[in-house]
Amino acid sequence: MTRNQRTALYLAAVAVTFYLGFILMGVMRS
């Protein structure tokens, strides 16, 4: 895996975490 791909993967993981995290917050609140 190249350095660029590794950096992109970290950033994608951040995005997925935000996506799932906010849905999880919705689940907890409703």
Place this chain on the structure above:
Amino acid sequence: MSDHGPAKGIKRWLYTTNHKDIGTMYLIFSLVMFFIGGSMALVIRTELMQPGLQFVHPEFFNQMTTMHALIMVFGAVMPAFVGLANWMIPLMIGAPDMALPRMNNWSFWILPVAFGILLSTLFMPGGAPASGWTMYPPLVLQTGDAFPFLIFSVHLMGISSIMGAINIIVTILNMRAPDMWLLKMPMFVWTWLITAYLLIAVMPVLAGAVTMLLTDQFFGTSFFLAAGGGDPVMFQHIFWFFGHPEVYIMILPAFGVVSEIIPTFSRKPLFGHDSMVYAASSIAFLSFIVWAHHMFTVGMPLTGQLFFMFATMLIAVPTGVKIFNWVGTMWRGSLTFETPMLFALAFVFLFTIGGFSGVMLAMVPSDIQYHDSYFVVAHFHYVLVPGSIFSLFAAAYFWLPKWTGHMYNETAGKWHFWLSTFFVNLTFFPMHFLGLAGMPRRIPDYSTQFADFNWMASVGAIGFGLSQLIFVYVLLTCKKGEKATDRVWDAPKGLEWTVPSPAPYHTFDTPPVKRVAEEAFE
């Protein structure tokens, strides 16, 4: 490699991984969307030219306000800035291309699909979405067949933006020329780096919000349905946690563009470069803790109101730093007023008007009066039209000679500027008075006391729309203009001016050496 040209025909554009090709496609796509969204604005303003219902049904009017906003925000302004990023960031940091070129192709080609889906909803039973771009439940759940298509298209736009943002961050962090340490980067690159982080943080939040809307509608959940134990106000919190940083996503790259243009036409380095970086970073940080100022009237504890009010007003400080630095750059500069500089100067003046009305809206007691009125419409159009969109025109005129190798028609450019500036103010300035007098937003009809200002605004909107045809004329005739030199302007700074005009298909196959980098900046 550098003599390796583009493929021929349609395949060049379908399969391209070249940052310049993809940048061009983004820019053309956003211009098309600008005209589609603009036509919808003209439907709105034509209906509102006089009191009473004249031309369209109220349901269709609501579809127009919703689609106008979605198209302008996600289809025109954001892709235009991504197009500029694609074209200019590799040139400005001395990189051969974007870091992930195939993903770059995918980021772009998702967009026509997303907007094809969104526009197709106009022809569906029940019509296009009509709940406003904010998609508040339970209203949005009354959308007809268009509803799942709306959700899917928003998801696609989000995926495209996230992939674009990842590409931009990786390019900037990993592919800068050897001597370009972070604080030496041009302001446009800096503001885009910060914007890309905002995108990665908040586009997934929007995606999460609309996913929950989808499951509420089709899969029996009650995230936002009070009858099932859910909370519609929670949607507003989540939406605006995305929505406020989104505002800065649309303005920070504009700050970057203006920070490139004003020094060039002042023949001075940007005043306070590092403080500009810190100011943009502060604005980005603050954008995450002010979301509830969009919803003061739904009710919240006094401490909540005070927190969001003061946090919002705090944004005026770094924004003031930026305005001060632009004025400081011009101070005792050797100014000339070519079209890009005119648009940049108008940006500074007119964006500040939008900033001032923003401070008025930040104050809870006054916001409760202004909320959902035309004052709000005036405010955000001042920051978005003579703000973001003027900066896009400024950028287009500034870099067009580098892109095409030819100078644009300066006389036509100046006509475009002066007509746009006159009509944009004629359109949006009277809306302040309409809002203060109590005219609500998102209505197809109004009381007769609002007639005069509405007539003025509609005349302004039609004039502004027609003025944009001059821009198309400038683009179409650019190839006939005189040959541009490599540096184009009198004394521009930056690596993009060290490559020939037009920029060759491949640039910086080998990183620029230190001497070139220093000459470009010192």
